[in-house]
Amino acid sequence: MKINDYCILFKKQGKNVHGFKTMDSHFRGNDSNECFPNMSFLCKQESRKRKSIVTMKYKKDTGYLYIKYKEVIKWAM
Amino acid sequence: MKEFNCRDSALSLTGSAGKLVAEVLHIAHINEIAACAYATRKMLPDVKTIIEMGGEDSKYIILQDNAIKDFSMNSVCAAGTGSFLDQQAERMRLTIEQFSELAAKNSRPARIAGRCSVFAKSDMIHLQQIATPVEDIVAGLCFAVARNFKGTIVKGRPSVPEVSFQGGVALNVGMVRAFKEVFGFDNLIVPERCALMGAIGAALKDMDSGNLYKNVAIEALHTYIGSLKRFEKGRPPLVQEGDEFYQRHINERSKVSLNPLHQVHAGDNGSSAKIKAYMGVDIGSISTNLAVIDEDGNLLARKYLMTASRPIEAVMTGLRQIGEEAGDDIQIMGVGTTGSGRYMIADLIGADIVKNEITAQAAGALSIDKSVDTIFEIGGQDSKYIAIEDGVIVDFEMNKACAAGTGSFLEEQAEKLNISIKEEFARFSLCSTSPCSLGERCTVFMENSLMANLQKGAERQDVLAGLAYSIVENYINRVVAGKRIGKNIFFQGGTAYNKAVVAAFEKFTGRRIIVPPNHDVTGAIGMALIVRDQQREAEEKVSAFKGFDIINxxxxxxxxxxxxxxxxxxxxxxxxxxxxxxxxxxxxxxxxxxxxDNSHGIEDLFVFREELLRSYYKPDMAKGAGPVIGIPYIFLFHEYLPLWCTLLYELGFSVVLSPKTNRQVVNLGTETVLSESCFPVKVAHGHVRYLMQTGVNTVFLPSFINVNNGGDDFSKGSPCPYTQTIPYLAKAAFRELEVIRPIVDLTRGDGFLISEIQNSFSSYRLSSSKIKGALKKAKAAQEEFFVKLRQKGRSVVDSLTERTIVIVGRAYNSFDPGVNLQIPQKLATIRVASIPMDMLPTEGIDIKDRWRDMYWRSGQKIIRAARYIKSNPLLYPIYIGNFNCGPDSFILKFFREELGDKPFLHLEIDEHSADAGAITRCEAFLDSIENRRLNQPVTTVRSAKPSNSRRSLAETTVYIPLMSDHSYALAAALQHCGVSSEVLPKTDAEALSLGKKHLSGKECYPCVVTTGDVIKKATSNGFDAEKSVFFMPGGTGPCRFGQYNVLQRLILDKLGLQDVKIFSPVQDISFYKDLGTVGKDFFARTWQGIVAIELLIKCLHETRPHERQQGQAKEIYDRYLQLLYNTLIGNNGSIEGVLSQMRKDFEAIPKNSDKKPVIGVIGEIFVRSNSFSNENIIDKIESHGAKVWLAPMEEWIFYVNYIAFKHALIKRDYSAIMDSFVKRVYKKNIEMRYHRYFKGFLQTLHEPDTRDIAAKAAPYVDESFEGETILSIGKTIDLIEHGVAGIVNVMPFGCMPGTIVTALLRSISRDYGVPCISVPYDGTESNMTALQLDAFIEQAKSRA
Structure with missing residues (x-):
């Protein structure tokens, strides 16, 4: 099994699926507000790009975050 | 055997004490349940159900296809057993044969409700006080024992005929009759050798299996007994050099017995007037005392008589004796009665005044020494603590229907050891050089400890001295419970005769104790003094006394x-x-x-409240055409009935509301409840069953998760776990019942509620607009109820002119007349008005300044009420709660803290509560506040505030309690981030004792353990409070865990350790924010450590049962634990490298290939992980030839993350949503990375995801009920699916989620056919637990 197979997926409404692979460097460091600023940053950036994201999930982790993300977009913008 | 000249004989051993004997003689021990079942199968093949009742334990065994299908035993809470009946027979001066005959004959047994033998006994004594015929009591006792058996042991299990009754108790004809009637058996087979079935079974089993132990050298036993040393750590001897104990106490005694009386010197010749005298009569459970004094308070006559179940006879005997001795010389000017039989005797003999025992005891003591400030009084069935300041009672406490820490307990134990309590007990125990540590708490627990020590070969005098310590410890911890102990202490009551107890008091408190003269009759003397003072002031000085002639x-x-x-x-x-x-x-x-007395003219606000509440239920409308839905009148329906009634009516249903609570409902409940829980849960079961009996098949039982609607100061307002889970518990208990159970979480708005209602009523196809309309009206009705209540309350409070009582507590407890013993009405008869707590104008009182972590709705309301009551000098609270109430064990302390110096009375009620005790307590309370008002109205404000230190962590040492080895991961991660940290040493008896000393004993066990650890460290030498922080996570409920840190803060403050900080991150979203302050990589390191240590534990549990050389696996475990710890601290070590090597080393251990059944261990996370708390349950299971699959720690952390995510979602906190998602990704990532090193090696590697767990648990409990219950239930099903042979639920005694799991496991066991057992722990070693576990594993093995 390769660890790199695990990635965060952002599913766009429609057929296209976007996501990025996780790396150790993503999980480095933390400050008083968030545990993993790098990773959080990437997620926020991704959610900004995909304006109508409905699902955000970790591969092999189906349906974990099933929320309507319209409001996320508002916040992210 | 020698006697019978049996050459060819063999020995088989069974029974609880047989185990040790078997070990010494190197014989295989046979479990007694298996033995009993075996004998029955062989000798009575038609029998399918066995009721076995022996001296100390009772069993219920169900047989099927030549195997034990199910069994149940009495747990740590021993319900009626044989020795209990024996003791009662002795108490009533009956032989057990007479007892049996009496019980069989009588046709009208008295109702003695008794779950616990101690309560049953209290009930019986109450019946004696009110002169119930002895034969009725005897029969009632048998019925109580049978009902106990049905309620606590059978717990709804089927009784398949034929049924056999075995064990020594089966010889009691009365018990046979009771069982037949209680269970409705036509036939109950009592085998001829009923008492020997276990022994016969053991012998038969050994014979059939060919395991014959011949020529056993019995002498080995003698050698063993000779070589035994006690295992428990001893306590200091009762008397040590320099104590001057003998000089002070033994001499004192001779002084007392020499001349306690004042000489009577008038009357005989008629030349001088008769002496004016006053008589006090104290009718207690064990003794009845009479005292006569003269005008100057000199004692003229005293009688100490045994009540012996016949209070009237005892009083008559006393009167006869006094009449004969001094009747001609004295003229009785007044009589006062006190004690539990005071009302009846007052009417019978004609008393001028009736007073409670507290006031009488205090008056007696003050007559001897005006400066006395503390009274310990230990009588037969009750014990009291009285605090006095300047001659006025300022505080008092009585034992609450629990006989531990009373004289009769000591007497019973002494009888068991064949020791005369009067002559030998003190003599023996004062000789002890190393008294045993027997623990404190309930009588039955103490009995277990005692037996365990004796079995281990402890000396008799050491056990006796240990008992003296136990009774004192019990008294101090449970009755005094942290109240002030002064300098001038009087020890009164019959038990003060026992010098061993006096010595134990001195050693335990470190203070000198004075045993006053006539200490056994101080109550009667006090009463005589009170009546003297009253009669002096009275205008009419004629006494109501009917004269000594009454005896004729x-x-x-x-x-x-x-x-x-x-x-x-x-x-x-x-x-x-x-x-x-x-x-x-x-x-x-x-x-x-x-x-x-109906002329008091006091308005009954409780009736007003209840009538107002129930006015929203309109039985006439119930005759409508709509489907019938039942509403049980339980829990939050006592507040929210208007809302739900109106809603259901508006939706077109016919509503049937269960009646007000009455004894019939209570009895129905106690018989159906599936696990030992609190009284309101039993009442709730009773209401549901009542509805079912009236033909209602569908009940409406919402799961109230959060009843704060966002408008309150607190975002969270959780009801207690039982209230939340009652729909699931009801479903488990009544399978045929349809339960409509919407989730009620008012913070989530109307939309959520409407969708919940729509889903739960899905079969009725209700449109959301219809529900919306109905909900609007329902809410208006609810608001109307609250407004009317508040208006009424406001007008009552504004017009207060005199002292008034506020009844504090939860509505379903304190305001339900079927539950609250009608205390408000009883107060009214003595002209005291009372107000329900929720009528107080408490809106606008903000308690967040001190209690921001209070997540229980009831706690918020109670503390608010406390603050209001404190501010109003006319209001005094009576707090009505229940035994075993989880939240109350914490809320009470906060309530007390909030009230400051204002006194309050706490009444605990359950199905056994007798009215008499409650009235006594109310009267004494009223006396004490009256005295207070007259003497010292000054109150002081305390300034201690709970503080959560979140600063300067880097400069301090963080101490982490050793819950499990995972604590090292946390410590290492802190060290890694540059914070000095230390894992506290493993809990020991000393820490446990410290914990118990500062807590009331009602808190959950993990709280006691961790508090003990914290106090031990904080009071140790060299501890720097400035630079130390204790780590104790918080929580958001509904379980009690989140309140540990708040309570510990209070305790540390009280100990003067205000500087000691407690770091308590909360488990939801803020958990990580709090931890994030520590420094970089803390979170990541901790998680890595937890996963690695979890894997190490799994390796140990899988390897150890198979290792060829004992101890090898543990050795490798210890080595790797250290290695992982060091690696986690360091910056460059590779954990994965360690893990890879770890697998290799564990794999290299030479192993047997025998197949062992796997036992799943689930339950409360602390007790299940902490080997001290669970008495090494894993080792025990392994020693029985099974191996363990322990639910992992990670499961809880994933769950916390899951909950944090859910909450973030509900709050729409997007930053938190993202954050918890990222963390989960990281956690899963690490878990998968580490797990891959163990693929193909560990069988128990698989752990389900939180969502899978929730989905698996869903048929039994909804995930909206947060906490460990859902994890335990989901994990149980997961384990069963993975083929475990049985499930052990490990829990602290009285743990609320644990009790819910116990009830739900019954359903799971039935559905999946896998045996499940719940093992509660409370820090007292119990033979019963070992035996139960033993039998359970046998059962599991036979299925594996």
Whole structure:
């Protein structure tokens, strides 16, 4: 099994699926507000790009975050 | 055997004590349940159900296809057993044969409700006080034991005929009759050798299996006994050099017995007037005392007589003796009665005043020494603590229907050891050089400890001295419970005769104790003094006393059942020759109380409240055409009935509301409840069953998760776990019942509620607009109710002119007349008005300044009420709660803290509560506040505030309690981030004892353990409070865990350790924010450590049972634990490298290939992980030839993350949503990375995801009920699916989620056919637990 197979997926409404692979460097460091600023940053950036994201999930982790993300977009913008 | 000249003989061993003997003689021990079942199968093949009742334990065994299908035993809470019946027979001066005959003959057994033998005993004594005929009591006892058996042991299990009754108790004809009637058996087979079935079974089993142990060298036993040393750490001897104990106490005693009386010197010749005298009569459970004093308070006569179940006879004997000795010389000017039988005797002999025991005892003590400030009084069935300041009672406490820490406990134990309590007990125990540590708490637990010590070979005197310590510890921890102990301490009551107890008091408190003269009759003396003072002030000085001649009149006592209501009270009718009318006693209400005073004119606000509440239920509308839905009148329906009734009516349903709680409902509940829980849960079961009996098949039972609607100061307002899970518990108990159970979380708005209602009523196809409309009206009705209540409350409070009582507590407890013993009505008869707590104008009181972590709705309301009551000098609270109430064990302390110096009375009520005790306590409380008002109205404000230090962590040492080895991961991660940290040492008996000393004993066990650890460290030498922080996570409920840190803060403050900080991150979203302050990589390191250590634990559990050389696996485990710890601290070490090597090393251990059944261990996370708390349960299971699959720690952390995510979602906190998602990704990532090193090696590697767990648990409990229950239930099903042979639920005694799991496991066990057992722990070693576990593993093995 390769660890790199695990990635965060952002599913766009429609057929296209976007996501990025996780790396150790993503999980480095933390400050008083968030545990993993790098990773959080990437997620926020991704959610900004995909304006109508409905699902955000970790591969092999189906349906974990099933929320309507319209409001996320508002916040992210 | 030698006697019988049996050459060819063999020995088989079974029974609880047989185990040790078997070990010594190197014989295989046979579990007694298996032995009993085996004998029955062989000798009575038709029998399918066995009731076995021996001296100390009772069993219920169900057989099927030549195997044990199911079994149940009495747990740590021992219900009626044989030795209990034995003791009661002795107490009533009956031989056990007479007892048996009496019980069989009588046709009307008295109702003795008794789950616990101690309560049953209290009930019985109460019946004796009210002169119930002995034969009725005897029969009632048998029925109580049978009902106990049905309620606590059978717990709804089927009784398949034929049924056999075995064990020594089966010889009791009365018990056979009771079982037949209680269970409705046509036939109950009592085998000829019923008491020997276990032994016969053991022998048969050994014979059939060919394991014959011949020529056993019995002498080895003698050698063993000779070589034994006690295992428990001893306590200091009762008397040490320099104590001057003998000089102070033994001499004192001789002084007392020499001349306690004042010489009577008038009357005989008629030349001088008779001496004016006053008599006090104290009618107690064990002894009845009479004292006569003169005008100057000199004692003229005293009698100490045994009550022996016959209070009237005892008083008559006393009067006869006094009459003969001094009747001619004295003229009785006044009589006062006190003690539990005071009302009846007052009417019978003609008393001028009736007072409670507290006031009487204090008056007695003050007559001897005005400067006394503390009174310890230990009588037969009750014990009291009284605090006095300047001659005024300022505080008091009585044991709450629990007989631990009372004289009769000591007497019973002494009888068990064949020791005379009067002559030998003190002599033996004062000789002890190393008294045993027997633990404290309930009588039955102490009995277990005692037996365990004796079995281990402890010396008799050491056990006796240990008992003396136990009774003192119990008294100090449970009765005094942290209240002030002064400098001038009097020890009164009959137990003060026992010098061993006096010595134990001195050693335990570190203070000198004074045993006053006539300490056994101080109550009677006090009463005589009170009546003297009253009569002096009275205008009319004629006494109501009927004279000493009363002894010549005949007294007739009969009893009947009152049928005025469904309570069916047993009423006793006493008639005195020459007097018209009868005296009646024994009813719950005042129907037969001739002194009933209706002229008080006090408005009954409780009736007002209840009528207002129930006015929203309109039975006429119930006849409508809509489907019938039942509403049980339980829990939050006592507040929210208007809302739900209106809603259901508006939706077109016919509503059937269960009646007000009555005894019939209570009895229905106690018989159906599936696990030992609190009284309201039993009442709730009773209401549901009542509805079912009236033909209702569908009940409406919402799961109230959060009843704060966002408008309150607190975002969270959780009801207690039982309230939340009652729909699931009801479903588990009544399978055929349809339960409509919407989730009620008011913070989530109307939209959520409407969708929940729509889903739960899905079969009725309700449109959301219809629900919306109905909900609007329902909410208006609810608001109307609250407004009316508040208006009424406001007008009452504004017009207050005199002292008024506020009844504090939860509505379903304190305001339900079927539950609250009608305390408000009883207060009214003595002209004291009372107000329900929720009528107080408490809106606008903000308690967040001190109690921001209070997540229980009831706690918020109670503390608010406390703050209001404190501010109003006319209000005094009476707090009505229940035994075993989880939240109350914490809320009470906060309530006390909030009230400051204002006194309050706490009444604990359950199905066994007797009215008499409650009234005594109310009266004494009223006396004490009266005295207070007159003497010292000053209150002081305390300034201690709970503080959560979140600063300067880097400069301090963080101490982490050793819950499990995972604590090292946390410590290492802190070290890694540059924070000094230390894992506290493993809990020991000393820490446990410290914890118990500062807590009331009602908190959950993990709280006691961790508090003990914290105090031990904080009070150790070299501890720097400035630079230390204790780590104790918080929580958001509904379980009690989140309150540990708040309580520990209070305790540390009280100990003067305000500087000691507690770091308590909360488990939801803020958990990570709090931890994030520590420094970089803390979170990541901790998680890595937890996963690695979890894997290490799994390796140990899988390898150890198979290792060829014992100890090898543990050795490798210890080595790797250290290695992982070091690696986690360091910056460059590779954990993965360590893990890879770890697998290799564990794999290299030489192993046996035998197959062992796997036992799943689930339950409360602390007790299941902490080997001290669970008495090494894993080792025990392994020693029985099974291996363990322990639910992992990670499961909880994933769950916390899951909950944090859910909450973030509900709050729409997007930053938190993202954050918890990222963390989960990281956690999963690490978990998968580490797990891959163990693929193909560990069988138990698989752990389900939180969502899978929730989905698996869903048929039994919804995930909206947060906490460990859902994890335990989901994990249980997961384990069963992975083929475990049985499930052990490990829990702290009285743990709320644990109790819910116990009830739900019954359903799971039935559905999946896998045996499940719950093992509660409370820090007292119990033979019963070992035996249960033993039998359970046997059962699991036979299925594996």
């Amino acid at each position: 009149r005949s007294i007739d006592i009969t009893s009947f059942e009152c049928k005025a209501c469904s309570n069916l009270c047993e009423i006793n009718r006493v008639s005195l020759q020459g007097e018209k009318g009868h005296l009646f006693y024994g009813g719950r209400c005042e129907r037969y109380d001739i002194k009933r």
